[in-house]
Amino acid sequence: MKLKDLLYKVELIEIIGNVDSEILSVEFDSRKIQKGTLFVAQSGTQVDGHDFIQKSIESGAITIVCERKPEEINPNVTYVVVANSSIALGIIASNLYDNPTEKLKLIGITGTNGKTTTSTLTYNLLESLGYATVLISTIRILVHGNEYPSSHTTPNILTLNKIFSEAVQKGCEFAVMEVSSHGIHQNRIAGLHFQIGVFSNITHDHLDYHKTFAEYIKAKKKFFDELPKSALALTNLDDKNGVVMLQNSAAKRYSYALKTDADFKAKILENQFDGMLLLLDGKEFWTPLIGQFNAYNLLAVYSIAILLGIDQEEVLTHLSKLKNVDGRFQTFKSQGGIVAIIDYAHTPDALENVLNTIQNIRTRNEKLITIVGCGGDRDRTKRPEMGKMAARMSELAIFTSDNPRSEDPEEILKEVEAGVEPQFYNRTLKITDRKEAIKTAYKMAEKGDIILIAGKGHETYQEIKGVKHHFDDLETAQELSNQLNK
Known part of the structure; x- marks a missing residue:
């Protein structure tokens, strides 16, 4: 493709050289440069692509897109100076592939909790509808x-x-995509054409990256601020930042909620371990998904489908058949009658949601044992909150490893333990080895008891000192329950 075609809609400051040159590939990684490549030098958070401009030219790059011109100009190379290389890369990437998201109805879903579940359920619903x-x-x-x-x-x-x-x-018609705060902040979704943007909720997370909660909100809000007039914006009004997200959005605004007036409403009529009965926009339907957080997820999926113009009866019929996403309140009952729940909850809010869901369903004649930890090299402020929540809302909380990464797992657990209120000290155990923690829970559990294994969900590994070791919570729980005949 010719350079001038790749630069269509890119905000240009200066061009030095020939825009009619034929570009054979586009790269932002200098290690992948070949002859005829356009290299985009990005100012990254850890590495500055501008430091690799000369190396990329030596490797065969014939065009450099950059925010700062190098001191030495190669007469055989075209230099394109832009205000933001990451935004330029997104537009160039879209042009390179003939702007595919203009031909798809792209739905972007952002929020702290529920992104993966809502995205996956939306995909499953649309596929089931044909x-x-x-x-x-x-x-x-x-x-x-x-x-x-x-x-x-x-x-x-x-x-x-x-x-x-x-x-x-x-021949695809729709696309559903999780949109992370990191991706928004780093302009890694630039050039994509979203038809619908969805906000689920926002709670404290990723403060290791964003530093403050205000900056985290700002990053999420940027997604909606940049939606075009032709797009639709859907927000959860029960979240106190739901209205804030859409304040400056040019998109047409819609809302959903369980507790407040909104364009799309739902109410939980029954909530059991085998499913829920929901009243959704005045229609009753049963779903095998469980808990208030899943009611929000399903309501968001329903709202998206209706906004896409799909018939309500069809939507409800297929919505009721959707199953849980792996690692999201995934339950199984052992031969010994112990209920295990595997959930990805790795923030205080997500853990509280899962624990509240269990409390609303259980009879109180059984023990609830919660196994939880916190990942290393991530937001440390949530660690004591997780410990506090687990100890307060369970008969027994077992603190254990959850991807310690480069950190000492014992030190992480000390920070988790620090949040436990004195009256609940006797409800806690600290077992660093995750398999041993799950084994201990099964040894202490009796028929009818509930074991919540939180934090990893769908993940099938433990990351320790840069090495990923196979570890699957569901697989481990099933294996141990069989070994112990529980």
Whole structure:
């Protein structure tokens, strides 16, 4: 593709050189440069791509997109100076693949909790209704049922556009995507054309990156601020920041809620371990999903489908058939009659939601044992809150490892323990080895008791000192319950 075509809609400051040159590839990683490449030098949080401009030219780059011109100008290279290289990369990536998201109805879902569940359920609903759909989530990447390799993070903008382009070629009509605060803040979704933006909720998380809660809110809000007039914005009015998110959005605004007046309403009529009965926009339906947080997720999915113009009866019929997402309040009962719940809850708010859901269903004739920890190299402010919540709301809280990464797991657990209120000290145990913690829970549990294993959910590894070791909470719980005949 010619350079001038790749630069369509890019905000340019200066061009030095030939814009009619033929570009064979686009890269932002200097290690992947080949002859005929356009290299985008980004000012990253840890590495500055401008430091690799000369190396990229030596490797064959013929065009450099940058925010600062290098001191030495190579006469055989075209230099394109822009205000923001990351935004330019997004637009260039879209142009490179013929703007695939203009041909798809792209739905972006952001929030602290529920992104993965809501995205996956929306994908499953649309597919079950017969619409070829794309899913971009932190768990899986699917194009109309075909799975793509996933690194459990949002793909870079070049990879995203390549996937979306292939989806268009395969006849996909919709795309559903998790939108993270990191991705928004770093302009890693620039150039994508969203038809619907969805806000689920916001609670304290990622403060290791954003530093303050205000900055975290600002990052989420940026997504809605940048939606075009042609887009629709859907927000959860029960979250106190739900209205704030859409304050400056040019998109047409819609809302959903369980507790306040909104465009889309739901009410929980019954809540049991095998499912819920919901009243959704005046219609009753049963779902195998459990808990208030899933009521919000389902209401968001329903709202999206209605905003897409799909018939309400069809939506409700297929919505009632949707099953839980792996690692999200995933339950199984052992032969010994012990209920295990595997959940990804790794923030205080998410853990409280799961514990409240259990409290609302249980009979109080059984013990609730909660196994929980906190990841290393992440937001430390939530650690004591997690400890406090688990000890207060369970008969027994077992604190254990959860991806300690480069940190000492014992030190992490001390910070978790620090939040426990004195009257609940006797309700806690500290067992660093996660498998041993689950084993202990089963040894102490009796028929009818509930074991909540929180924090890892769908993950199948433990990351320790830079090495990922296989570890699956569900697999481990099932294995131990069989070994112990419980």
